[in-house]
Amino acid sequence: MNRWATGLWVGFLFSIPLWMTDQYYLHILIVAGIFIIAAMSLNLLLGYTGQLSLGHVAFFGIGGYTSALVSLGFDLELTDSYTFVFPAQPVWIAFLAGIVVAGFFGWLIGKISFKVRGAYFVIVTISFAEVVRLVALNWIDLTEGPMALNNIPPFTLGVPGLWELTFWRKIPNYYLVLVTCILSYVVIARLVGSRLGRAMIALRENEPLAASVGVDVTRSLVLAAVVSAAIAGAAGGLYTHYIRIIDPDVFLFIYTVTMVIMVVTGGKGTLAGPIVGGLIFGILPEALREVASPEMQWVIYGVLMILIVYFLPDGIVPAVSSWWKERFDAPPKTGEERA
Amino acid sequence: MSAAPRSREVVLDIDRLTIGFGGLVALANVSFDVYEGEIASLIGPNGAGKTTAFNAITGFLSVSGDSIRYRGKRLNGLRPNQIADLGVVRTFQKTSVFAANTVTDNIMIGLHRHAGARLWEILLARPRVRDEESRLRAQAGEILEMMGLSAHAEELGGALPYGEQRLLEVAVALAAKPTLLLLDEPVSGMNPSETARFMAMLGRIRAGGITILLVEHDMRMVMGVSDRVIVLNQGAIIAEGAPEEIQRNPEVIRAYLGHGADKRRASKREAGRA
Numbered sequence A: 001m002n003r004w005a006t007g008l009w010v011g012f013l014f015s016i017p018l019w020m021t022d023q024y025y026l027h028i029l030i031v032a033g034i035f036i037i038a039a040m041s042l043n044l045l046l047g048y049t050g051q052l053s054l055g056h057v058a059f060f061g062i063g064g065y066t067s068a069l070v071s072l073g074f075d076l077e078l079t080d081s082y083t084f085v086f087p088a089q090p091v092w093i094a095f096l097a098g099i100v101v102a103g104f105f106g107w108l109i110g111k112i113s114f115k116v117r118g119a120y121f122v123i124v125t126i127s128f129a130e131v132v133r134l135v136a137l138n139w140i141d142l143t144e145g146p147m148a149l150n151n152i153p154p155f156t157l158g159v160p161g162l163w164e165l166t167f168w169r170k171i172p173n174y175y176l177v178l179v180t181c182i183l184s185y186v187v188i189a190r191l192v193g194s195r196l197g198r199a200m201i202a203l204r205e206n207e208p209l210a211a212s213v214g215v216d217v218t219r220s221l222v223l224a225a226v227v228s229a230a231i232a233g234a235a236g237g238l239y240t241h242y243i244r245i246i247d248p249d250v251f252l253f254i255y256t257v258t259m260v261i262m263v264v265t266g267g268k269g270t271l272a273g274p275i276v277g278g279l280i281f282g283i284l285p286e287a288l289r290e291v292a293s294p295e296m297q298w299v300i301y302g303v304l305m306i307l308i309v310y311f312l313p314d315g316i317v318p319a320v321s322s323w324w325k326e327r328f329d330a331p332p333k334t335g336e337e338r339a
Numbered sequence B: 001m002s003a004a005p006r007s008r009e010v011v012l013d014i015d016r017l018t019i020g021f022g023g024l025v026a027l028a029n030v031s032f033d034v035y036e037g038e039i040a041s042l043i044g045p046n047g048a049g050k051t052t053a054f055n056a057i058t059g060f061l062s063v064s065g066d067s068i069r070y071r072g073k074r075l076n077g078l079r080p081n082q083i084a085d086l087g088v089v090r091t092f093q094k095t096s097v098f099a100a101n102t103v104t105d106n107i108m109i110g111l112h113r114h115a116g117a118r119l120w121e122i123l124l125a126r127p128r129v130r131d132e133e134s135r136l137r138a139q140a141g142e143i144l145e146m147m148g149l150s151a152h153a154e155e156l157g158g159a160l161p162y163g164e165q166r167l168l169e170v171a172v173a174l175a176a177k178p179t180l181l182l183l184d185e186p187v188s189g190m191n192p193s194e195t196a197r198f199m200a201m202l203g204r205i206r207a208g209g210i211t212i213l214l215v216e217h218d219m220r221m222v223m224g225v226s227d228r229v230i231v232l233n234q235g236a237i238i239a240e241g242a243p244e245e246i247q248r249n250p251e252v253i254r255a256y257l258g259h260g261a262d263k264r265r266a267s268k269r270e271a272g273r274a
């Protein structure tokens, strides 16, 4: 996409709250936007390094729980006589903490599992998500377990007491998600367009050859895992402070599957892929809710997914861009023209 | 072209290298040297252990001990990327390019070691990053020019004709700026005129200060370009010397004539050890 198209598209996204007055539609876009951020982060691993993380929602949930706990404050009875008290922090600090903690777990998972890649990575990530879900479910002192963390404060900017901006309503939350989305996009775009991203792509394409010219396999993959997990953690933080409640169901496998579907249908390994896939599979369920019964919704959802994967195995974005090239770009010059 | 080695300074020092796969001994106590600035060839019938030696030298096979040294540094136990950092880069016997990347991007990946932009600089899009990218792109252009691949710069690596893919592999390795280049059957599958061009290219690469260790089956090429030939048979070195000497060596002739009996002997060897 050229600069003009990008500018128009971003301008359009910024204009939406000005003319879309139905708050429910805005809500759908906010949730879709949060999932798009998560899908973009998954795409960095799945699309660019070729590693399938089927526990990606763990990083999303860790970001969410961390951000919720830091903003609420918590205490832990470490021994009978000593209780560790963590005071509540401003939400933007909590949000950053969520990103850092999620990134740390990305590093950990990367270190552990990139020694064993491929199918093992899939298994390690699935197990990791399940372990984290069980911790969230059973560490009731900290997480309230199945009772969920309630009354999570909405997002704020500023310094308490001096100046604070609180994101109560839909419109500021929409802009918050949009800006985070754009920032995540820029981070990923710059990364994959750089020497570090080239190394990731090289590993996906031909690992022995990449290693033979000096690409450090573990280092590249761990870097991808950290950035990916941190961005997923940001999405989790946004989700927590928008919905304002978080429980262990946030770690359900179905959310990872949703992210994978968004990435694969949109086009893995393309920057726009998760956005296109995320818009379709983020908005579609809500759109269908008004016209179809719940069973039909799932059927339509599934059939659409299968159709896309069957007819456009590389995803929508690569299919459209190659169609566009054929249709509009100058065909290779023939001998006649050259003469 | 064949001459005595240009210098007697050892760069690659293989000292009693032994590698086994289960019951099969692929390399048994192999010792040889490669000298600064020369083109040395490692030849031998199929299954002699040439590729295994390359894998060991470049860290694709992990070998314990202290049997492989490059310019005094021990390579045993290092990973391939660490060995590349020391200037030892190899190509693969089976054609190996980044098939889904453009030819230019193949070279850009090869230049990985020569880019230094840090993560934060990249995320903040510091001017230094852009400067470095254009510097790399220019270098990639030069390498493609030298390898005669400029016309293909924007094509996908996997879409190149076979001969060009083989050139691209060498170009990717050169992009890593090795001081020792290991080539594993680089002209296999090339036609005679491509092979002739490749031989001229080897001379130019060497003239650029790169020492070359070549594994090749094309004897005319080996005898034409090598300063020295090392002959491996069934995991052991049976001869070493100038090309003319090697061509006359009765044991070498026997090893090559006994080519057909090779498989039989290999399985006998395996059975003998079991």
Ligand SMILES: Nc1ncnc2c1ncn2[C@@H]1O[C@H](COP(=O)(O)OP(=O)(O)O)[C@@H](O)[C@H]1O
Pocket (backbone or CB within 6 Å): B021, B024, B026, B044, B045, B046, B047, B048, B049, B050, B051, B052, B053, B266
């Ligand atoms: N990874 C491996 N596992 C088991 N045997 C191997 C392996 N690699 C090579 N070999 C065996 O080692 C011997 C030497 O192989 P190789 O080094 O590929 O020979 P060359 O390159 O000289 O044709 C052969 O008998 C081959 O079958």
Ligand SMILES: [Mg+2]
Pocket (backbone or CB within 6 Å): B050, B051, B052, B093
């Ligand atoms: Mg071989």
